[in-house]
Amino acid sequence: MSTVLYIGGLGRSGSTLLDRMLGRLEDVWSVGELVHLWERGLRQNHRCGCGERFADCAFWGKVGQVAFGGWDTLDVAEVLALKASVDRNRYVPLMVLPSLSPAYRARMERYLALLERLYAAVGEVSGKPLVVDASKHASAAFLVRRLRGADLRLVHLVRDSRGVAFSWTKRMRRAEVVEGDALMATNTPLHMSARYLGYNLLFHLLRRLGVPTLRLRYESLVRDPVPELTRVLGHAGRAPAAGELGFVGDGWVELAPSHALAGNPMRFRSGRVPLRVDEEWRGQLRRRHRLVTSVSTWPLLLAYGYLRGGGRDR
Ligand SMILES: [Zn+2]
Numbered sequence: 001m002s003t004v005l006y007i008g009g010l011g012r013s014g015s016t017l018l019d020r021m022l023g024r025l026e027d028v029w030s031v032g033e034l035v036h037l038w039e040r041g042l043r044q045n046h047r048c049g050c051g052e053r054f055a056d057c058a059f060w061g062k063v064g065q066v067a068f069g070g071w072d073t074l075d076v077a078e079v080l081a082l083k084a085s086v087d088r089n090r091y092v093p094l095m096v097l098p099s100l101s102p103a104y105r106a107r108m109e110r111y112l113a114l115l116e117r118l119y120a121a122v123g124e125v126s127g128k129p130l131v132v133d134a135s136k137h138a139s140a141a142f143l144v145r146r147l148r149g150a151d152l153r154l155v156h157l158v159r160d161s162r163g164v165a166f167s168w169t170k171r172m173r174r175a176e177v178v179e180g181d182a183l184m185a186t187n188t189p190l191h192m193s194a195r196y197l198g199y200n201l202l203f204h205l206l207r208r209l210g211v212p213t214l215r216l217r218y219e220s221l222v223r224d225p226v227p228e229l230t231r232v233l234g235h236a237g238r239a240p241a242a243g244e245l246g247f248v249g250d251g252w253v254e255l256a257p258s259h260a261l262a263g264n265p266m267r268f269r270s271g272r273v274p275l276r277v278d279e280e281w282r283g284q285l286r287r288r289h290r291l292v293t294s295v296s297t298w299p300l301l302l303a304y305g306y307l308r309g310g311g312r313d314r
Helices: 015-022 034-043 058-068 076-084 089-096 102-126 138-145 161-175 189-208 218-223 225-235 287-303
Strands: 003-008 028-032 130-136 151-158 213-217 252-255 271-274
Touching: 003 015, 003 138, 015 028, 015 130, 015 151, 015 218, 015 225, 015 252, 028 102, 034 076, 034 102, 034 130, 058 102, 076 102, 089 102, 089 138, 089 189, 102 130, 102 138, 130 138, 138 151, 138 189, 151 189, 151 218, 151 225, 161 189, 161 287, 189 213, 189 287, 213 218, 213 225, 218 225
Parallel strands: 003 130, 003 151, 028 130, 151 213
Antiparallel strands: 252 271
């Protein structure tokens, strides 16, 4: 089985960008957010990064064939129900200590058997030794850790919590023009701060459990892409060859199409795109929201070097 470089972190932290940069490398295969394959690929038939609908994408068609003898051999509703009963942050303690619940353990083993076939098929069909999975979710990373034969390397991607909070309020504003967006209430800075703490602490726990973990700041990745990508590749056990990172320049990156699933709309952009740290929050985040976010997430802001005088970059 290939090495799985898993990008973990909260949404709006630059995971799609990192995923697409890594996908430019010759021996790397980017699958996007694999955790959403069952729902958005199999059930909803969303578009793959290549532009085709999931069911029409040749790559994913082959993966389904190799893994399961065709996607149609799976009962999608059953797989989704199984996933919902296994892959949740609240079950992380049982993923770590499955002996606490034999019933959970049995469900987890069934789901892991599916994932094992899926990841192995991605490795086989792509023919690449390094698979990048930008699923982001903490619980899914705990499951990948349990895959037999998978060599999991975690990139814990972090961003200033105030930038994350602002990004989620922006989405709320956009949502006003879309009828019936039920997520609006869940994107307040206070709610996002709680998620920021919860998610990031789960990634700290993974490191404690011995998963090789590299912490990467979104802001550093965008400001210094070449050294940061070199660091990420080193974490995955290889060094970039001379000129291999030539797709990144001063303030731009050249992206190419991929077969990445889910992720933000940037997934469909190709060619040269500007590389610029999004720090709109510094001028736009309301004072009250900034205060709430800073106060509730300060231990992590400090640990990640986001507070004045913190300065720790790595
Ligand atoms: Zn595709």
